[in-house]
Amino acid sequence: MTTNNSESLNQVFREAREWPIIPLLEEIITTLSRWFYERRTNANSCPTPLTVDVEDIMRQRYEQSRYMRVTPINISEFHVKGEPLDGLVNIEEHSCTCREFDIDKIPCIHGITAAMHRGVDVYSLCSKFYTTEFWRMAYAKSIYPLPPEIEWLIPEEVKSKVVIKPVKLIPPGRPKNKRIPSRGEFPKEKSNFASESSSKKVKGKVSDVDGGKKQRKCSNCGCYGHNKTTCKK
Structure with missing residues (x-):
């Protein structure tokens, strides 16, 4: 139902996907x-305990x-009143009847x-994954460029393998x-201008006859069921 990471990366490398494998890998490494x-x-310059958003x-x-x-109800549960709705909070379980605390x-x-x-x-009630510390940890590693081919360390079992061109029909x-x-996505609807322009490219006219079935109308004799090319008159 949503665009996942692979589809997003495919969109980013839409042009690079047509390149040979080594330039494609170099483009992916450079982008990442x-x-x-x-x-x-951005993470190292964030002064707040949580991420910006x-x-x-x-x-x-x-x-x-x-x-x-x-x-207060007890040491961990509280009834909070206000707009737009009330909520029953459990501090120890990080839960509320409004469900925002539980889900987010x-x-x-x-x-x-x-x-x-x-x-x-x-x-302290926020998930640790929203903290700036975890944000920095996510991007702590560095991605280095691909070295020259002469510096590649290829194992012998890989060198000995013979790779042939795959059979592709x-x-x-x-x-x-x-x-x-x-599945579940809805393609963008074409505009009225596009549909009208495409209908103008079709030779002959189309009309609804015989119970709603569309048939062509001949521009020579005016009858339905054929066009000017196949007209016998």
Whole structure:
């Protein structure tokens, strides 16, 4: 239902996919190396405990939580009242009846209100995968370029293998270069202008006769079922 990583990379390397294998690998390595460097730089310059996007979400929810009211139930559960709905928060289980806390693994407005009432650090309630530390760890490694071919260390068992050209049956017609939509995707509808222009290219007129079945109308005699080329008059 969604575009996964492989489809996204196919779109990025759409032109490079037509290249030989070694230039294609060099393009992939160069692109990934640039991405890692940019993300590593952004992660190292982030001053907040959480990533930039999650930090913005936390600030927005903190502003909304200032207008909520808390009723303690026990040491870990709190009933938080406010708009647009109330919530029953469990601080120990990181859960709330609004389900935002459970699914996003980020404290909802009810969770932030309950944490502030109990004196718990709201950042400790976030998943560790949203922290800047994990962001930096994700891009800590460096990707190096492909060395020259003379420096390659190829094992003997690989050198001894004979690789022949695979048997490939080329179907007739122009090869496809567009992605086939996955199940559940809806292709973009053509505009009215495109449909009208394509209909103008068809010789002869088309009309609905005989119970809705479309038939051609001859421009010579005006009858249906044939065109000017096959007209006998």
